[in-house]
Amino acid sequence: MIGGESTKVASGHPITSEAAVQIMEQGGNAFDAIIAAGLTAAVSEQALTSLGGGGFLLARTNTGKETLFDFFSDTPGKGLPNSDLEPHFFPVTIQFSGSDQDFNIGLGSVAVPGNLKGFLHVHSRLGKLPLHDIVQPAIHAAKSGVIVNNRQAQFMKLLYPIMTTTEAGKALFMPDGHYLDEGMVSMNNDLASFLEKLPDGAGDDFYRGAIAEIIAADMLKGGGLLTIEDLADYKVIERKPLCLSYRGKRIITNPPPSFGGTLIGATLQLLEQITTYALDWGSPRHMHGLAAILEEIDKHRNETVPDPAHAPSAWLNKAAARIKQFTRGTTHISVSDGLGNHASMTTSNGEGSGYLVPGTGIMLNNMMGEDDLHPDGFHASPPGMRVASMMSPSMLLGENGVEMVLGSGGSKRIRTAIPQVISNVIDFGHSIDQAVKLPRIHWDGSFLQVEPGYGKESIEFLRKSRPVNVWQDINVYFGGVHAIHNGFPAGDPRRGGDSRTGRQG
Numbered sequence: 001m002i003g004g005e006s007t008k009v010a011s012g013h014p015i016t017s018e019a020a021v022q023i024m025e026q027g028g029n030a031f032d033a034i035i036a037a038g039l040t041a042a043v044s045e046q047a048l049t050s051l052g053g054g055g056f057l058l059a060r061t062n063t064g065k066e067t068l069f070d071f072f073s074d075t076p077g078k079g080l081p082n083s084d085l086e087p088h089f090f091p092v093t094i095q096f097s098g099s100d101q102d103f104n105i106g107l108g109s110v111a112v113p114g115n116l117k118g119f120l121h122v123h124s125r126l127g128k129l130p131l132h133d134i135v136q137p138a139i140h141a142a143k144s145g146v147i148v149n150n151r152q153a154q155f156m157k158l159l160y161p162i163m164t165t166t167e168a169g170k171a172l173f174m175p176d177g178h179y180l181d182e183g184m185v186s187m188n189n190d191l192a193s194f195l196e197k198l199p200d201g202a203g204d205d206f207y208r209g210a211i212a213e214i215i216a217a218d219m220l221k222g223g224g225l226l227t228i229e230d231l232a233d234y235k236v237i238e239r240k241p242l243c244l245s246y247r248g249k250r251i252i253t254n255p256p257p258s259f260g261g262t263l264i265g266a267t268l269q270l271l272e273q274i275t276t277y278a279l280d281w282g283s284p285r286h287m288h289g290l291a292a293i294l295e296e297i298d299k300h301r302n303e304t305v306p307d308p309a310h311a312p313s314a315w316l317n318k319a320a321a322r323i324k325q326f327t328r329g330t331t332h333i334s335v336s337d338g339l340g341n342h343a344s345m346t347t348s349n350g351e352g353s354g355y356l357v358p359g360t361g362i363m364l365n366n367m368m369g370e371d372d373l374h375p376d377g378f379h380a381s382p383p384g385m386r387v388a389s390m391m392s393p394s395m396l397l398g399e400n401g402v403e404m405v406l407g408s409g410g411s412k413r414i415r416t417a418i419p420q421v422i423s424n425v426i427d428f429g430h431s432i433d434q435a436v437k438l439p440r441i442h443w444d445g446s447f448l449q450v451e452p453g454y455g456k457e458s459i460e461f462l463r464k465s466r467p468v469n470v471w472q473d474i475n476v477y478f479g480g481v482h483a484i485h486n487g488f489p490a491g492d493p494r495r496g497g498d499s500r501t502g503r504q505g
Contacts, residue, residue, distance in 0.1 A: 005338040005503060005504050006338055006487070006501055006502070006503060006504070007020075007021060007024040007025075007030075007033070007335075007336065007337050007338050007501065007502040007503065007504055008334075008335070008336045008484045008487065008488075008489045008499075008500075008501055009021055009033070009037070009333070009334070009335050009484075009489060009499065009500045009501075009502070010333070010334045010405075010482035010483055010484055010489040010490055010491045010497065010498070010499045010500075011037055011041070011331070011332070011333040011334070011482055011491060011497070011498055011499075012041065012045050012048065012331040012332065012333075012409075012480060012482060012491065012492075012495045012496050012497060012498070013041065013044040013045050013149075013152070013496050013498055014498040014500075015040060015043075015044040015137075015141055015146055016037045016040050016041045016044050016045060016331075016333065016498070017037070017491075017498045017499065017500040018137070018500065019033075019036045019037045019039075019040035019137035019138065019141075020033035020034060020036060020037040020333070020335050020500070021033070021500045021501075021502035022036070022137055023036040023037075023129065023133070023134065023137070024335075024337050024338070024502055024503075024504055024505060025502055025503060025504075025505045026129065026133065026505050027128065027129065027504075027505040028127070028128055028129040028133070028134070028337075028505070029126070029127070029128050029337050029339055029341050030335045030336060030337040030339070030341040030342060030343040031059060031122055031123065031125075031126035031127050031128075031341065031343055032123065032127045032128055032129045032133075032134055033335050033337065033343070034057065034122075034333055034335045034343040034345050035119045035122055035123050035127065035134055036134045036135075036136075036137050036138070037137075037333045037335070038055075038115070038119055038333065038345060038347060039051070039119060039134070039135060039137070039138035039195065040137045040138040040141050041331055041333070041347070042115075042138065042191065042362075043138055043141040043142045043146055043186075043188055043191065044141055044146050044152075045152065045155075045331050045496070046152075046186065046188070046363075047152060047155035047156050047158075047159050047163075047329055047352075048155060048329040048330060048331040048348070048349065048409060048495070049115070049329070049330070049331045049347045049348060049349050050115065050349035050352065050362060050363050050364070050365065051113070051115050051116040051119075051191075051362045052113040052115065052116070052349060052357065052362045052363055052364035052365055053073075053113060053114075053115045053347055053348050053349035053350065053364075053365045053367075054071060054072035054073040054111070054113060054114040054115055054118075054347070054348065054365060054367060054387070054389075055071055055072060055114070055115055055118060055345060055346055055347030055348060055391065056068060056069065056070055056071070056072060056254050056258070056345070056346055056347075056389070056391050056392075056393050057069040057071070057118065057122055057343060057344070057345040057393060058241060058252065058253070058254070058343070058344040058345070058393040058394065058395060058407075059122070059126060059341075059342070059343050060252070060341070060342045060343075060395060060402060061126065061340075061341050062339050062340030062341050066240075066241050066252055067238050067239070067240075067241070068238070068239040068240070068241045068242075068254055068255060068393075069118060069121065069122050069125075069236060069237075069238055069239075070236065070237040070238070070239055070254075070258075070386065071114035071115060071117060071118025071119075071121065071236045071237075072114055072258065072367075072386060072387055072389050072391070073111035073112050073113060073114055073365060073367040073386075073387045074111060074112035074114070074230065074234060074383075074384055074385060074386055074387065075111060075112070075368070075379070075381045075382065075383050075384065075385045075387060076110065076111055076112055076224075076225040076226040076227065076230045076368070076383060077225045077226075077227065077230070077379075077382075077383035078227050078229035078230045078233065078383045078384055079227045079228075079229045080225060080227060080383070086108075086379065088106065088107060088108030088222075088223035088224065088225070089104040089105060089106040089107075089108040089109040089353075089366070089368070089369045090104065090105065090106050091103070091104050091105075092104075092105055092161045092162060092351075103162075103350070103351045103366060103369055103370060104366060104368075104369025104370075104378075105162050105165065105351065105352070105353050105354045105366045105369055106165075106222075106223075106224075106353060106354065106355075106366075106369075107218070107219055107222040107223055107224030107225075107226075107353065107355055108223055108224055108225060108368065108369075109350075109353045109365075109366035109367070109368045109369030110219070110224055110225070110226050110353045110355065110364045110365060110366065110367075110368065111226075111365055111367035111368045111387055112226060112230045112231065112234050113234075113364055113365060114234060114236070115347055116203055116206055116207075116362075117203065117207060117234060117235075117236055118236050120198075120203045121236040122236075126341075130199070131198065131199040132199045135195045135196070135198050135199065138191075138195050139192050139195045139196055142187065142188045142189065142191045142192035142195065142361070143187070143189065143192045144187075145185035145186060145187040146185070146186050146187075147183065147184070147185055147186075148180050148181060148182055148183065148184050148185070148186055149182065149496060150182050151476075151493075151495065151496030152496060153180070153181050153182035154476070155329070155476065156173070156179070156180050156181070157181075158476075159329065159351055159352065160179060162351055162352050162353075162354050162366075163179075163352065163354070164179065165354035166354050166355065166356065168356040168358070169354055169356060169363075172188065172356065172361065173186075175187070188361040189361070190359055190360055190361030191360065191361030191362060192361075193359075193361075194359075194360045194361060194362065206231075206357075206360075207231045207232060207234060208231065208232050211357065211359075211360065212228055212231045212232065213228060214357065214358055214359075215231065215357055215364075216228040216231070218355070218358075222355075224355075225368070225379075225383075226364075230383065230384070233384065237386065239255050240255065241253060241254070241255060242254060242255035242256070242261045242262065242265065244261075244264075244265040244268065244269075246268045246271075246272060246396075246422065246426065247272065247426050247427070249396050249397065249398055249403070249426065250396070250397040250398075251265075251268070251394060251395070251396050251397070251422075252394065252395050252397070253265070253392050253393070253394040253395075254389075254391065254392045254393060254394070256388075257386055257388050258388050258389040258390070258391065258392075259388050259389075259390065260389060260390035260391055260392035260414050260415050261392045261394070263297055263390075263415040264392055264394070264415050264418050264419055266297055267293060267294070267297055267415065267416070267419040268419050268422065268423075270293045270296065270297070271290070271293060271419060271423055271427075279427070279428075281424070281428045281430070281438070282453075282454050282455055282458055283455075283458060284457055284458045284461035284462075286458075287441070287454060287458040287459075287461065287462055288458075288461060288462060288465070290420070290441060291441060291443065291448050291462055291466065294416055294441065294442065294443040294448075295443045295448075295466070297415070298443050298445055329348060329349050329350060329351050329352065329409070330346060330347070330348035330391065330408075330409030330410060330411065330414070330480075331346070331347060331348070331409050331480065331495065332344075332345065332346045332347075332393070332406075332407040332408055332409055332480060332481070332482045333345050333346075333482065334405040334406060334407065334482050334483055334484045334489070335405070335484075336402070336405055336484050337504055338503070338504025339504060340401075342395060342402050342405050343405075344393035344394060344395055344405045344406065344407050345393055345407070346391040346392070346393045346407045346408070346409065346414075347391075348365070348389075348391065348409065349363060349364075349365045349366075350365045350366040350367050350369070350370055351366055351370075352364075352365065352366060353365060353366040353369070354366075367387055368387075370411070373387055373388060373389060373390075374387075390410075390411060390412060390414040390415055391407070391409075391414060392407060392408070392414055392415070392418060393406075393407040394406055394407055394418060396422065403485060403486055404422070404425070404432070404483060404484065404485045404486075405483065405484045406418065406421065406422075406481055406482070406483035406484070406485075407481070407482065407483075408421075408479040408480055408481040408482075408492070409479060409480045409495055410476075410477070410478065410479030410480060412442075412444070413440075413442050413477065413478050413479040414479055416440065416441070416442045416443075416479075417440060417442075417478060417479030417480075417481050418479075418481060420438075420440050420441075421435045421436055421481045421483065424438055425485060431485075431488065431490075432483055432484070432485035432486075432488050432489075432490045433488070433490040435483075435485075435490075436481050436482075436483060436490045436491075436492050436497070437474075437490075437492075437493060438453070439451035439452060439453035439454055439474060440478045440479070442477075442478060446467065447466075447467045447468065447469045448462060448466050448467065448468045448469070449469050449471065449477070449478075450462070450468055450469065450470045450471065451470075451471050451473075451474050451475065451478055452470060452471060452472065452473065452474065453474070474493065474494055475494060476494045476495055478494060479492070479494065479495075480492040480494050480495025480496075480497065482495075482497055482499075489501065
């Protein structure tokens with residue numbers, strides 16, 4: 001069980017982790033710490049998250065109360081005539097080293113942002129320290145600047161066409177005319193000023209005041225769908241976590257309407273059925289079974305969603321039989337304090353819309369432009385609907401309480417990364433550090449994408465029955481699982497992972 005006087009943090013950046021540790025050393029709990037880290041990540045991991053994005057926080061208090069805080073994005077367009085509810089965005093192609101993926105950006109790609117309101121809501125419900133203390137690490141990072149490390153430089157390079165699509169973006173991300181690269185200092189004075197005002201009501205201003213009016217005016221002028229009504233009506237939703245089981249362990253994760261948690265649940269149920277026999281990690285048998293599961297989940301996704309927690313047993317049994325025959329910019333933070341509280345939070349800005357809210361240093365999301373979030377088509381849902389997501393902050397519990405806190409970024413790869421890490425620990429006995437770093441696979445609908453590190457025999461076996469693309473490097477494409485297991489934190493190197501331990505203040 002994670003607990004005692006030590007604190008544990010796993011995140012996507014050393015400065016993000018340090019913010020959480022600092023707050024807990026000052027006497028804050030895990031929820032204070034994770035909100036401080038989330039605010040700081042908007043500076044240190046600006047290619048992956050933003051206060052203008054959306055996310056989820058899974059909380060388990062030291063009294064055993066479990067809550068999933070849903071502050072993901074809503075569909076925009078309240079108050080607009082139906083004729084205006086059409087996408088006004090344009091595509092960009094992000095070139096990963098082994099596979100390209102198209103996204104849409106621009107004002108029409110912006111959904112109602114939830115991160116800022118979500119952070120404030122969770123702090124008001126579960127925090128201990130004053131908000132003034134919680135914002136200090138982020139203010140310091142924004143004012144003093146963050147040295148761009150190698151991993152963040154790679155993310156920035158991927159998103160160059162988005163970050164520089166507007167003059168405001170060029171001013172922020174191309175100081176002195178040079179695009180941010182490794183070793184350069186990234187500062188955000190507008191964001192620092194906004195955060196300084198946050199304890200005095202800047203959050204309300206963002207959703208109902210002068211800032212909201214500026215956003216709405218820019219949207220109206222530029223063909224966006226986000227309105228003043230959308231911002232004023234946005235609410236954080238508290239949900240009962242989805243409860244699953246695996247190998248006698250209890251897993252809690254993100255429930256419907258989001259589909260990441262349910263797809264993870266179906267994946268684990270299939271994995272449990274086909275790996276009841278002894279397997280060697282990375283063997284042809286293991287690889288082929290795992291690949292077949294991922295293919296089944298992708299192919300029969302509509303049979304699993306929207307209630308994969310209770311996925312039809314008939315379908316699961318048929319899928320298991322078939323398998324046996326064949327024998328986006330997102331970041332995550334996991335925190336456990338010394339008081340018995342645990343928090344798992346995944347946030348995202350998508351890839352960013354390119355639009356920066358004037359005077360705030362906050363880029364708004366492009367959630368309306370990601371095809372994997374809108375399987376029925378862009379703008380198919382009416383305004384005010386919560387957008388579904390793959391994000392799945394999760395916890396695994398045993399007889400003595402919480403054993404693992406984890407989650408991942410990675411768009412469609414979230415639902416494949418998390419089960420593989422869980423299986424690596426539970427089925428194969430790997431340490432959490434090993435489990436996170438081991439290579440992964442992902443079925444993209446056409447090819448089995450494979451990270452390097454698997455044996456030649458296994459790769460050749462896979463190629464007998466499906467197209468296989470072996471990557472040249474361990475890559476951000478395959479997610480970023482930042483996790484804590486039995487007191488040991490591990491950050492995923494694919495997304496600049498960092499892990500810290502500290503003492504409870």
